[in-house]
Amino acid sequence: MLLSYIPWIALLLSIILFVVNYLFIKKQQLKINELQSLVESLTSNNASFKRQFTEAHAVSLGMGKKIQKFEKMVKQIQENHSNLVAQAPENRLYTRAMKMVELGASIDELMVECELPRAEAELLLNLHKK
Secondary structure: OOOHHHHHHHHHHHHHHHHHHHHHHHHHHHHHHHHHHHHHHHHHHHHHHHHHHHHHHHHHHHHHHHHHHHHHHHHHHHHHHHHHHHHHHHHHHHHHHHHHHHHOHHHHHHHOOOOOHHHHHHHHHHHHOO
């Protein structure tokens, strides 16, 4: 009698194994779909980050060029400043000479006090008169 149930038990076990295997495969297929979606999302994010990095790189190169330009400008300004400082004593003499002209100094006084040539002293007097 027990022998007559063996084919039915085997059939039932086969159906149960088939259902369990089908459910397992479905579960694995869902995980595969989730992973594929994740891979697509990461690929998209990677492309976006790559574009952003390329843009940032281009901007940084542009900024580097601007910084070099500003460094050149600062260097030129420093050189100009040095030149102005070097010329300052001479400029002070002309400033002093103009003040003396305003106070009524003569050509001879300008030549002696400010060590100016006669032509420059005359020029300063003529400019002040106008």
